[in-house]
Amino acid sequence: MLGTMLHATGDIRIEDRPDPQITRPTDAVIRTVATCVCGSDLWPYRGINPVTSPTPIGHEYVGVVEEVGTDVTTIKPGQFVIGSFIASDNTCANCRNGYQTSCLNRDFPNGCQSQYIRVPLADGTLVATPEQPSAELIPSLLALSDVMGTGWYAARAAEVKPGSTVVVVGDGAVGLSGVIAAKEMGAERIVAMSRHASRQKLALQFGATDIVDVRGDEGVARIKEMTGGIGADSVLECVGTNESMLQALRSTRPGGNVGFVGMPHDVNVPAEELFYSHFALRGGPAPVRDYLPDLIQRVLSGRIEPGKVFDLTLPLTEVAEAYKAMDERRAIKALLKP
């Protein structure tokens, strides 16, 4: 089969790879119908995370089940499935608490930018749609595998409630999905921080009520002006740098909540500032699995269209161009067709 390998900083290649096999009785093998490139794939691509040897890459996928292991009981060959980017048994104490990405038996589907994937813990990880979805729903269903679920978690971690004032820091696919989530949770005011016209436009389509096109101290000052001097109830940090974290923290009102889902890189949380500001901070890899049944319904009913974050579609064979376009910010997010 064809699969994507990251060889070194900036060196991404599509190659002939061995077909994945069932290796444990809880595995499934699926044929991918669509896959994509994640903002977090750019960390190693850009050399910010080191690449020590050629590695299969990609963790977002939708597809059709080809084969299941002998212990798999709910997932069946032929089903169209969506899975979280982290595999979970969905039965342990952490899963029952709604934190499947901290599953005591968690595993990692990897190399998903390929034609076939082995998914561990298939019963706990995959959710099947009631029937085969139409082609136009594929991008939105694919978005549920990570970015839409991650934006949803950011809004949940930031405790967005009906009537909340929400600020979203980061205008990538996750930040834009966070706008959708805040809107669905009933936020009254949603401020998207973005300096890019195309992303501002999409944020407004998704439900943002305001755009702030400055960042850092200036951005914080703007948010304070908009919120009677105190800051927003809920802030979604969807980048992962120290600057974006400080901007998020300082935009939050005393007693408010910050949800942070950008993988932290050299982030220092200022403990005294956190203390005196009374806000809560919760982050982490989103427990996408917990939200999949609900989010699938919202997509199938046409209530949300997170697939709009894909502004570039390419054949899997052109994966190198997909990375390049995202790296150069020519594309928000690239969908790949195997």
Next chain:
Amino acid sequence: MLGTMLHATGDIRIEDRPDPQITRPTDAVIRTVATCVCGSDLWPYRGINPVTSPTPIGHEYVGVVEEVGTDVTTIKPGQFVIGSFIASDNTCANCRNGYQTSCLNRDFPNGCQSQYIRVPLADGTLVATPEQPSAELIPSLLALSDVMGTGWYAARAAEVKPGSTVVVVGDGAVGLSGVIAAKEMGAERIVAMSRHASRQKLALQFGATDIVDVRGDEGVARIKEMTGGIGADSVLECVGTNESMLQALRSTRPGGNVGFVGMPHDVNVPAEELFYSHFALRGGPAPVRDYLPDLIQRVLSGRIEPGKVFDLTLPLTEVAEAYKAMDERRAIKALLKP
């Protein structure tokens, strides 16, 4: 009048001081009935916070109103009152959100280890009891001015719920008050971390179900053993050192909550650990004012007895011995009678 001054590290003195006056129309002057020494007073006493010039000290008090400014409408001379250690107008946006210690007009009653005090923003800060309380209730009412309210906030920030498993890090007066709060909020299991027999005993009286007498990694391992390997739902950090913070964070289950009320000293919050562990962290100076009406009722009805944290009572003139006894951990908390 007599008032306490901190002159330098370890040098605390009772002195003749000018009687406090109404300086703003929103002030009240109260005659203290009881005051006390706070764990946070020990930071400058021990030289951990520098002392640059002689300073009046103390921020916990109950007393009788002597005089009020012309704009004070709800508080009246002769009333027995309890006030928060931070003065608030109780009307601004932050106060309405329940974070009076972030009041946009906040002010600081200071020099409360004295016979008389000027309390700013009297209407927003002080709460009167329905009648003059009996002598045996004074210690418990005094505890509401800071430590009991702070323990309550720690439990609220840690989102203690009926059935929760709670760990309390710190066996000082605040940690012990946190045990009371967790019990009142319906926690099923309350683990007090303490290595001191007298404090362990009080924790058990207050509702702790378990004692853990080891700290650091060993303490964390013990908590994990007690919680099916995942950690506690809610952890109250009531110390403020980096060690106690790490112990608190690492004792919390994925998706759980840490409430931190120890004033942070050289605390580093490890951002990546916070991210991958999915728990939330909320701290700060407790909005005691928000809880006073409820907590006063609980004391007057005999439901809670936080005054038991005072295991030493001295005349105000012996304030130096009160500090010494707490510094040497001979006393949990010292009450002073003016």
